[in-house]
Amino acid sequence: MSAKPTVQSVSKLFENTRAALNSQNPNLDAIKSQLSQLKVSLVGLALQNSQIEADQSFQVLKRSVAELGAELSIKMADIAAFERYMAQLEPFYFDNRLGLDESKVMYPLIGLNLLRMLSDNLIADFHTVLERIDLEQIQNNPFIVHPVKLEQALMEGSYKKVWQARSEVPTPEYLFFMDILMSTIRNEVASCVEKSYVSLPFDDAKSVLFFSSMDELLRFAQEHQWSVSPSEKRITFKTEAEDTRMFQGENIMKQTLSYARELERIV
Amino acid sequence: MSKSNEAASMDVELSPEQKQAEAHRILLEDLGRSLKFLQRGIAAAETHYIYRALRAVPSLRKRLLPEVLAETISACTSETDAPNVRDCLKGMLVLLKQDQRESQSTGACEPELCLFLGLLSLLSLLDSGDRASGAKLAESLIRVTSGSQRRTLDPIASRVFFYYSRIFEMDGRLHDVRPALLNALQAATLAGMKETKAMLLTLLLRNYMHYKHYDQAERLTAKSSFPSDAPNNLLARYLYYLGHIEAIQLNYSQAQLHLLEATRKAPSNAETAGFQQTVHKIYVIVELLMGNIPERSLFRQPVLRKPLQPYLELTQAVRVGDLNKFQDVVAKYEEKFLKDDVLILIQRLRHNVIKAGIRSISIAYSRISLRDICLKLHLDSEEDAEYIVAKAIRDGVVDATIDHEKGFVQSAEIHNVYSTNDPQYAFDKRIAFCLSLYNDSVKSMRYPGSDHRKELAYAMEAIKRERELAHELENDDYDGDSDEDAMDEDL
Numbered sequence: 089m090s091a092k093p094t095v096q097s098v099s100k101l102f103e104n105t106r107a108a109l110n111s112q113n114p115n116l117d118a119i120k121s122q123l124s125q126l127k128v129s130l131v132g133l134a135l136q137n138s139q140i141e142a143d144q145s146f147q148v149l150k151r152s153v154a155e156l157g158a159e160l161s162i163k164m165a166d167i168a169a170f171e172r173y174m175a176q177l178e179p180f181y182f183d184n185r186l187g188l189d190e191s192k193v194m195y196p197l198i199g200l201n202l203l204r205m206l207s208d209n210l211i212a213d214f215h216t217v218l219e220r221i222d223l224e225q226i227q228n229n230p231f232i233v234h235p236v237k238l239e240q241a242l243m244e245g246s247y248k249k250v251w252q253a254r255s256e257v258p259t260p261e262y263l264f265f266m267d268i269l270m271s272t273i274r275n276e277v278a279s280c281v282e283k284s285y286v287s288l289p290f291d292d293a294k295s296v297l298f299f300s301s302m303d304e305l306l307r308f309a310q311e312h313q314w315s316v317s318p319s320e321k322r323i324t325f326k327t328e329a330e331d332t333r334m335f336q337g338e339n340i341m342k343q344t345l346s347y348a349r350e351l352e353r354i355v
Numbered sequence: 356m357s358k359s360n361e362a363a364s365m366d367v368e369l370s371p372e373q374k375q376a377e378a379h380r381i382l383l384e385d386l387g388r389s390l391k392f393l394q395r396g397i398a399a400a401e402t403h404y405i406y407r408a409l410r411a412v413p414s415l416r417k418r419l420l421p422e423v424l425a426e427t428i429s430a431c432t433s434e435t436d437a438p439n440v441r442d443c444l445k446g447m448l449v450l451l452k453q454d455q456r457e458s459q460s461t462g463a464c465e466p467e468l469c470l471f472l473g474l475l476s477l478l479s480l481l482d483s484g485d486r487a488s489g490a491k492l493a494e495s496l497i498r499v500t501s502g503s504q505r506r507t508l509d510p511i512a513s514r515v516f517f518y519y520s521r522i523f524e525m526d527g528r529l530h531d532v533r534p535a536l537l538n539a540l541q542a543a544t545l546a547g548m549k550e551t552k553a554m555l556l557t558l559l560l561r562n563y564m565h566y567k568h569y570d571q572a573e574r575l576t577a578k579s580s581f582p583s584d585a586p587n588n589l590l591a592r593y594l595y596y597l598g599h600i601e602a603i604q605l606n607y608s609q610a611q612l613h614l615l616e617a618t619r620k621a622p623s624n625a626e627t628a629g630f631q632q633t634v635h636k637i638y639v640i641v642e643l644l645m646g647n648i649p650e651r652s653l654f655r656q657p658v659l660r661k662p663l664q665p666y667l668e669l670t671q672a673v674r675v676g677d678l679n680k681f682q683d684v685v686a687k688y689e690e691k692f693l694k695d696d697v698l699i700l701i702q703r704l705r706h707n708v709i710k711a712g713i714r715s716i717s718i719a720y721s722r723i724s725l726r727d728i729c730l731k732l733h734l735d736s737e738e739d740a741e742y743i744v745a746k747a748i749r750d751g752v753v754d755a756t757i758d759h760e761k762g763f764v765q766s767a768e769i770h771n772v773y774s775t776n777d778p779q780y781a782f783d784k785r786i787a788f789c790l791s792l793y794n795d796s797v798k799s800m801r802y803p804g805s806d807h808r809k810e811l812a813y814a815m816e817a818i819k820r821e822r823e824l825a826h827e828l829e830n831d832d833y834d835g836d837s838d839e840d841a842m843d844e845d846l
Contacts, residue, residue, distance in 0.1 A: 183566070212604040213570075219603055219699055220567045226699070244706040245746030246739040280745035284757045292759050296741075336776060343783055350790045 095140075098129050099149055106156060109163075116164050123160060126153050148188055151180045155193050158200075162261050167204065174201045182220050196259060199231035206239055207268040214239060230258045238269075245280070247273050251298055274298060278312055287324040382418050385411060386427050386475075393467050396507050405510050408471065412478070412514075419479045421451045428472050431464045440469045443495045447476045450488040466503050470496060470511045477518050486522055493519035497535065504546040512543075513554035513589075520558045529565050536562065540579075553585035553593065560596040573600050584799075591620040595634050602637060602700060607645045614638040628658045633695075635659055639666045640700050643707060646752070648674050665691050673704060676712030678733050681705070709734075710752045713744060717753040717766045724763045737762070 105122045108114055130150060133140055140146045154176045161169035174197065181194055198221065205214040218226065218236070225232050234257065241249040250273050254266045277297055281288070288296065290305065299305045309316050315324045389408040396404030425448055432444045444464065473496040480489040497519060500512040516539065523532045536559050543551040556579060563572035581593055598614035601607070617634050621627050635653065642649045654660060654667045665688035672681040685692070685701060692698040712732045716723060729740040744764055747753050754767040772778065 212606070215603055215605060215699070215703075216569045216573075219569055223693060223698060240702075240705060243703070244709055245743040246735070247742045248736065248738045277742070277745075280742070280749040282749075284745040284748040284755070285759060286756055288759055296759075340779070347786060347790075350794075354793065 095133060095143075095146060095149065098126065098133060099145075101126055101129070102149060102152060102156070106152075109156065109160060114163070116160065119160055120164070123153070123157055126156075144188060147180075151177065151188070151191060154180075155191065155197060158197055159193070159261075162200065162264055165264065170200075170204065195225065195229050195231040196261070199229075199235055199258070200261060200265065202232070202235035203238070203262060203265040203269070206235060206242065207265045207272055209272060211239070234258055234262065242273065242276075247277055270298070274308075278308070282312070282314075282325045285325060287322050290321045290323065293323050378418065379420065379423055382415070382420060382423050383426065385415060386423065389415070389471070390427070390431075390468060393471055394465070397465055397467055397505075400507060402507055402510060405467070405507055409510055409514065412474065415475060416478045416482070419475060419482070421479055424472070424475055424479060425451055428476075431468055431472065440464055440466055440499060443469055443473060443499050446495045447473060447492060450480065450485075450492050451476055466499055466505070467507055467511060469499055470508065470515055473499070474511060474515055474518070477515070477522075481518065481522065486526055489518075489522045490526070493522055494535075497539065500551075501539065501542060504548075506548070509548040509550045512548065513551040516551065516554050516558060520562070524561075524565070529562050533559070533562055544579075549582035549585060550589070553582050553589045556581055557589055557592045557596065560593070560600075564596060564599065569600055569603050572596070573604060576600065587620050588622065591617045591630070594620065595630070595637075598634075598641070599637055602641050602644070607641050610641045611638070611645060614641060625658075631658055632662045635663060636666060636695055636697060637700075639663065639670060640697055640704070643670060643673050643704055644700070646707060646710065669701065669704075673708050673711055676708055676710075676715055676732070678705075678708050678712070681708045709743060710747055710750075713747045714752055717755055717764070720766065722763055722765050725757075726762065728764065 101122070105119055105126060108119050108122070130153060133146065154173050158170055158173035158177065161167075161173060177197065180188065180191070181198065198217070202214055202217060205211070205217070214235075221232060226236055227233070234253065238250055238253050241247070241253070250269070254263070254270070257263055257266060274297055281293075281296060290302065293309075294300075294302065294305050297305065297308065299308065306316060309323055316322075317324065389411045392404045392408040396402065396408070428444055428447055432441065441464075473492065477489055477492055477496070480486075480492060493515065496515045500508065500515060516536070520529070520532050520536065523529055536555055540552065540555040540559065542548075543555055556575070559575060560572050563569070563575065576597055581590070585593075594613045594617035598610045598612075598617060601610035601613065614634055614637060618631060618638065621630055621634070623631065639649050639653070649670060654663050654670075665684070668684045668688075669681070672684050681704070685698075689698065692701055709732060713728070716728060716731060725737050725740045725744070728734070728744065729737050732740070734740050734743065741757065741759070744753075744755070744757060748755055748757070755764050756767070757764050
């Protein structure tokens with residue numbers, strides 16, 4: 089195989105990049121340019137030798153590069169890029185026809201991806217991915233259990249648990265998405281609070297909505313157009329009593345006309 | 356006809372060899388009849404006849420003998436066949452391990468005949484357990500279908516694809532057929548082969564679902580349209596897959612609709628029991644996820660009673676809103692649910708159980724402290740209970756308000772349903788269903804080509820007669836008796 093030395097040289101380049109990313113103060117921009125170099129040389133390899141696609145070590149290298157990219161994009165807070173790398177990794181993780189060994193970072197990355205979907209409120213996608221993971225892993229793997237439990241708490245409405253889950257993350261990378269998730273659930277809580285309370289004192293509202301300072305709360309209240317009365321120190325929520333007993337003329341007219349049309353077709 | 360009757364009455368006296376020869380002869384005759392139907396169908400370009408030939412397949416399958424099949428195949432081959440058809444027919448004989456016999460046919464073998472015989476050979480191989488040869492034959496049959504765009508080929512081709520995929524599924528190599536099926540889908544769509552297209556879509560969905568590629572399956576359904584006049588059993592299968600995908604993607608109301616329709620479209624007999632059971636399992640879960648409780652009578656149906664027992668217990672747990680009981684049921688039947696591929700769906704039910712609990716509490720109490728709710732529902736903390744109730748209120752599960760300072764929940768007064776628009780919506784839904792049922796049945800009626808002329812002629816005659824009658828009446832000067840006679844005649 090003439091391509092063999094090149095595979096080795098590419099993996100060497102990969103090792104260097106890997107080491108750079110794991111170092112104390114990684115220069116992310118430099119790593120990013122190295123990564124694109126890596127990807128170009130991978131494509132080059134595949135073009136030189138069409139047989140190489142069946143080669144296991146080449147596939148492992150491809151997978152590792154994509155994993156590196158996913159980790160890097162989390163560090164750079166680039167969610168769109170993370171999503172792309174995860175899409176590239178999907179065939180390696182869920183459609184393992186080449187018989188590769190399981191990657192070490194597979195479940196942490198899948199867990200991160202699940203968390204990303206939760207924070208983006210993509211519950212349908214979350215469940216679609218979940219269906220493809222082994223039950224064994226769902227129940228026992230800490231990286232998967234964490235997002236699964238979170239989703240359950242979110243669905244039930246135990247927002248306190250979600251809040252607490254922030255301190256129980258399996259790896260620090262999860263924090264990035266947890267922070268996004270927090271603002272999502274704050275909005276969720278806000279919509280629940282609006283409907284279920286008539287009014288709340290400032291202090292209670294602060295704790296219910298997980299705010300640490302008064303200013304944040306007031307700004308949030310303003311965004312949601314809640315009426316704040318500083319003298320009583322209370323927030324009052326607008327009650328929009330929708331009168332369902334109203335006669336909905338237009339709707340009934342539409343329905344009756346459609347019945348008439350259908351009946352005319354029959355007679 | 357009389358001959359075969361005679362044979363039947365003399366059954367007792369026949370020796371085993373004679374019996375065998377008799378069976379041989381009848382089989383050959385039946386095969387010949389089916390082929391005649393095919394030829395008639397090809398001549399008239401009418402799929403009607405093709406279906407009649409295909410209807411004989413199950414009964415032929417039971418009595419199939421390779422040597423008889425080989426005889427028929429040889430009888431059909433001739434020198435003038437198209438090259439792919441000739442190769443396919445030859446291949447069939449090789450795979451059936453039969454020799455080529457002398458050919459009596461003069462005309463070329465039509466692809467329909469070739470496929471029909473291929474289908475029978477495939478079944479014979481399948482029944483004898485020779486899947487490797489079956490796979491080879493199926494591949495060569497598919498090559499025959501790919502070249503042709505004839506409408507009469509459609510029903511046979513769809514069955515060939517079914518068995519093609521089935522063989523690979525039995526071998527556990529389902530992903531190998533995916534490219535072939537996708538190519539065929541493209542070809543069938545372009546050629547307007549409706550039944551084949553419908554079959555390929557369901558096969559592909561099954562293929563994706565087998566590997567849990569739910570996202571790809573969903574994309575396939577979104578980007579393709581299922582032929583509206585596909586046979587009902589294909590439609591039922593398609594609806595089931597659609598419902599399953601939608602259930603996984605949390606689109607419960609659509610899923611419920613599709614699954615319900617799937618159960619209605621599927622014929623209810625002993626052979627579809629498996630399908631009914633599978634569909635109902637998912638249907639029950641989707642109903643529960645939507646917050647509905649399936650009717651008790653569903654679980655009493657004889658075909659469903661036993662396999663749905665775990666689901667019945669699950670339903671009972673959700674209905675009562677008892678979290679502990681729910682977890683017990685899930686633990687008890689974990690294996691079963693896992694086998695049915697619904698365990699993860701069931702785990703989503705947890706919050707429905709809580710919701711049901713909250714609902715029953717709000718009906719029973721007009722005011723209750725958060726602490727009591729927490730105890731009754733076995734929740735972890737009072738704070739959690741508060742958020743959970745707040746969410747239930749927002750989702751419209753209960754109508755209540757929370758008093759945070761005093762720590763209680765106050766239910767709103769229950770108002771009369773009949774003063775709202777709900778009954779009207781329910782009626783509207785039912786009327787729409789009846790109307791669409793009517794329209795569907797009108798659409799599925801068949802009108803033979805020249806029949807309207809006959810009716811027209813009949814109407815013209817009636818008009819003529821009426822005119823004559825009127826004429827007579829005028830001339831007859833209102834004679835009562837003749838009037839009555841004329842009436843009788845007219846009737």
